[in-house]
Amino acid sequence: MAKLFRAAIMGPPGSGKGTISKRIAQSFGLQYLSSGHYLRESIAANTEAGVLVKTHVERGMLVPDHVMTRLMLPRLEQLNSHSWLLDGFPRTLSQALALNNLYQLDLVISLNIPYETLRERLSDRWIHPGSGRVYNMGFNPPQVQSKDDITGEPLIQHDDDKPEALMARLRHYKDVAKPVIDLYKSQGILHSFSGTETDRIWPYINSLLSTKMHTQPLDACQSQTP
Ligand SMILES: Nc1nc2c(ncn2[C@@H]2O[C@H](COP(=O)(O)OP(=O)(O)O)[C@@H](O)[C@H]2O)c(=O)[nH]1
Ligand SMILES: Nc1ncnc2c1ncn2[C@@H]1O[C@H](COP(=O)(O)OP(=O)(O)O)[C@@H](O)[C@H]1O
Numbered sequence: 001m002a003k004l005f006r007a008a009i010m011g012p013p014g015s016g017k018g019t020i021s022k023r024i025a026q027s028f029g030l031q032y033l034s035s036g037h038y039l040r041e042s043i044a045a046n047t048e049a050g051v052l053v054k055t056h057v058e059r060g061m062l063v064p065d066h067v068m069t070r071l072m073l074p075r076l077e078q079l080n081s082h083s084w085l086l087d088g089f090p091r092t093l094s095q096a097l098a099l100n101n102l103y104q105l106d107l108v109i110s111l112n113i114p115y116e117t118l119r120e121r122l123s124d125r126w127i128h129p130g131s132g133r134v135y136n137m138g139f140n141p142p143q144v145q146s147k148d149d150i151t152g153e154p155l156i157q158h159d160d161d162k163p164e165a166l167m168a169r170l171r172h173y174k175d176v177a178k179p180v181i182d183l184y185k186s187q188g189i190l191h192s193f194s195g196t197e198t199d200r201i202w203p204y205i206n207s208l209l210s211t212k213m214h215t216q217p218l219d220a221c222q223s224q225t226p
Helices: 017-028 037-044 048-058 065-077 093-100 113-122 163-186 198-212 220-224
Strands: 006-010 030-033 084-087 108-112 125-127 133-137 190-194
Touching: 006 017, 006 163, 017 030, 017 084, 017 108, 017 198, 030 037, 030 065, 030 190, 037 048, 037 065, 048 065, 048 125, 065 093, 065 198, 108 163, 108 198, 113 125, 163 190, 190 198
Parallel strands: 006 084, 006 108, 030 084, 108 190
Antiparallel strands: 125 133
């Protein structure tokens, strides 16, 4: 059996984690787990935990560590024989140490994107709530305005992409991410990418993963085109 590969992607809100993760999952066959997706699922379920999550997400605050680890770690246990990619978890040192107790990551991708680019992108981000499909009115617009390409259902904007919550999220991100980034740097598994365009960063990530996984991407021909 091929060696399992475990990776995480980090970066501030709007840095393109979701967009790049989907390309990685598609090209390299990793299972994709997004903290934001599971949090929104728990909010929609309206459980006691979901109500607590909602109050934090709406204010642009991080959800408490014990809630996050309880949400994410059991899902990884169900994927014991799969390679996976985590998006949005771990976000704090405490989450990273809890994950470290169970799994040794092979690779962590960190995205460094200028603040102004993040602000522009998020004010234009629209989501299909049922599937989590993400659109941007300039970068990847839906075929029909404000409608999901697959289902035709209306698109929405997350409350936490609106300006007040966004500022708070960006400010918190840097402080909280630093010790996590330092931890992965000290383990020799951190790879950072800077830029303002996902399409220019993607070929470098694609090539890094091809080397690290000792494999050609599943859609090598498509993803190599400039
Ligand atoms: N203009 C532009 N928008 C992008 C680019 N990459 C991603 N986006 C959009 O920016 C928004 C944030 O990207 P997303 O992948 O959701 O970021 P995340 O918050 O880090 O997961 C989405 O609306 C994407 O469609 C890019 O290179 N240029
Ligand atoms: N690992 C995490 N720890 C704490 N809170 C989290 C975590 N992941 C997501 N959240 C919460 O969910 C919100 C949305 O997260 P996400 O969908 O990953 O979007 P983004 O990358 O754009 O912040 C965050 O602003 C935060 O409130």
